[in-house]
Amino acid sequence: MSDHGTDSGRPADAADTGxxxxxxxxxxxxxxFTVAYEMLGSAVDAEDVLxxxxxxxxxxxxxxxxxxxxxxxxxxxxxxxxxxxxxKRRREAYVGQWLPEPLLTTPDVxxxxxxxxxxxxxxxxxxxxxxxxxxAVFVLREVFEVEYDEIAAAVDKSxxxxxxxxxxxxxxxxxxxxxxxxxxxxxxxxxxxxxxxLENRDPQLLMDVLAPEVVLLSDxxxxxxxxxxxxxxxxxxxxxYLGGTAKRGDVVTCTPTVLNGSxxxxxxxxxxxxxxxxxxxxxxxISGLYYVRNPEKLTxxxxxxxxxx
Numbered sequence: 001m002s003d004h005g006t007d008s009g010r011p012a013d014a015a016d017t018g019x020x021x022x023x024x025x026x027x028x029x030x031x032x033f034t035v036a037y038e039m040l041g042s043a044v045d046a047e048d049v050l051x052x053x054x055x056x057x058x059x060x061x062x063x064x065x066x067x068x069x070x071x072x073x074x075x076x077x078x079x080x081x082x083x084x085x086x087x088k089r090r091r092e093a094y095v096g097q098w099l100p101e102p103l104l105t106t107p108d109v110x111x112x113x114x115x116x117x118x119x120x121x122x123x124x125x126x127x128x129x130x131x132x133x134x135x136a137v138f139v140l141r142e143v144f145e146v147e148y149d150e151i152a153a154a155v156d157k158s159x160x161x162x163x164x165x166x167x168x169x170x171x172x173x174x175x176x177x178x179x180x181x182x183x184x185x186x187x188x189x190x191x192x193x194x195x196x197x198l199e200n201r202d203p204q205l206l207m208d209v210l211a212p213e214v215v216l217l218s219d220x221x222x223x224x225x226x227x228x229x230x231x232x233x234x235x236x237x238x239x240x241y242l243g244g245t246a247k248r249g250d251v252v253t254c255t256p257t258v259l260n261g262s263x264x265x266x267x268x269x270x271x272x273x274x275x276x277x278x279x280x281x282x283x284x285x286i287s288g289l290y291y292v293r294n295p296e297k298l299t300x301x302x303x304x305x306x307x308x309x
Contacts, residue, residue, distance in 0.1 A: 021058055024068040031069070031144075032076045034119075034307040038139045039080040041100035041124050043300045045087065052079045070150050077136055077154035084132040095222030097230070099290055100124040101297040102259045102276045103305045109261040110184055115309050116261030117181070118143045121278040121290040124260070125217075126176045130169055137162055138169040144309055178288075182281045188256065188263040190281045195254040195265055203238050210234035211285040221294030224275075237289070259301065266301060267291075276301055 025032075032053060036046035053075045065071050091098055100121060110116050117123055118139075127135050136155050140146040148166070152159045190209060197206035216237050220226030231240050254265040254277070265277040276298065280288035292298065 018058070020062055021060070024062075025054055025057055025072065028069050028072050030306045030308045032072055033305075034115075034309065035073060035076050035139065035144065036080045037103070037307070038118060038124075038127070038143060039077070039135055040084060040087065041128065042087070043101045043103055043305065044296075045083055046080075049076060049079045049083055070146075073140070073144070073146065074150065074154040077140065081132050081136055081155065084135070088132075095220070096226050096228045097217050097219050098128075099217060099219035099292050099297075100128075100260075101300065102264070102278065102292050103300045103307070104302060105258055105261050106304050106306050107258070109307050110258055112261075112309065113181075115143070115307065119260045119307060120262050120280075121260060122178050122280045122288060123173075125290075126173055129176065130172060133157070134165055134169040134172070137165045138173060141166045142170065142173075178280055178282070180282045184263055186284070187279070187281045190284060190286060191256065191263050191265060191279055194277075194279065194286060195256070198241060198252050198254055198267075201242050201252075203242055206238045206242065207234050209286055210237060211282065211287040214285070214287055214289065216240065216289040216291065218291040219294050219297070221296060223295055224293040226291070226293055257301070261307070273298060273301075 029050065032050055033046055036049040037043055040046055040049070053072065056075050056079075057072060060071070062068075102121075103119070105119075109119070127138065130138060133155055137151055140151045140154065141148070146154075148159045148162050151157075151166075152162045155162065157165065193205060193209040196202065197209060212234055213232065214234055214237060216227065216231040218226035218231075227240065231237050250269050251271070253268045253271075255268070257264055257266050257276075259276055259278055262278065264279070267274045267277050275291055275293035278290040278292075279286045280290075
């Protein structure tokens with residue numbers, strides 16, 4: 001190798017710049033994935049956004065970048081917004097109910113109460129009701145505490161407009177987010193009773209652990225059978241779960257896990273992974289159930305995904 005270049009033929013300073021770009025991207029990768037996932041509700045699409053972010057970041061003149069973290073978040077937000085707008089058309093053609101893609105998360109996510117709530121199934125579904133720009137502003141401001149000027153640059157709005165959007169989005173979310181928060185220990189205890197009821201086909205135990213007006217949302221994506229509309233009421237959900245498995249003679253087993261920062265279950269039918277079950281718990285009872293059966297959404301439930309703020 002000559003004194004003036006690298007094995008690739010690039011000048012040495014170009015190689016150094018490439019190394020710095022790679023180092024900066026990798027040091028913030030988990031943050032960027034978390035931003036993209038919270039905006040999209042899909043790990044697969046979040047990974048695609050990161051690829052697009054890297055391609056754009058690798059062409060940036062780093063001498064013009066004062067804050068690599070802020071710049072990378074800006075690129076990621078713009079790419080996620082573009083994808084969110086195209087995903088809306090896909091969602092409209094989706095078979096049945098759509099639920100966010102569940103993630104097996106690292107223990108530190110559950111320890112960060114605000115981050116865990118922000119990626120919970122319950123809140124992610126609330127974020128789905130925001131416009132793309134409202135969602136981006138809410139996520140960046142409320143979850144990642146990004147300054148209004150930086151958000152404005154990311155969403156191509158004035159700081160004053162961003163403040164108004166943030167206020168509107170916050171009011172919208174507050175009106176719809178779950179009112180009560182429970183500890184992970186209480187959620188695990190309630191889910192353990194739910195697990196025993198499913199495995200033992202115990203209708204009384206199931207009724208005892210479900211709130212009277214509990215709501216079940218199930219996502220099969222057209223690949224597996226699922227309720228097309230929400231199933232409401234403890235008695236209907238009990239029949240929904242226990243009737244079908246008993247009729248077919250299926251053996252149901254559940255493994256406790258932590259998905260999206262909260263206690264959850266991996267549900268196996270006849271020894272094969274059938275789906276994931278997340279729950280919202282209030283006053284010691286399950287008030288919301290989120291059952292993801294779509295096999296395309298079960299690719300991130302066996303290896304941990306690191307989320308961070």
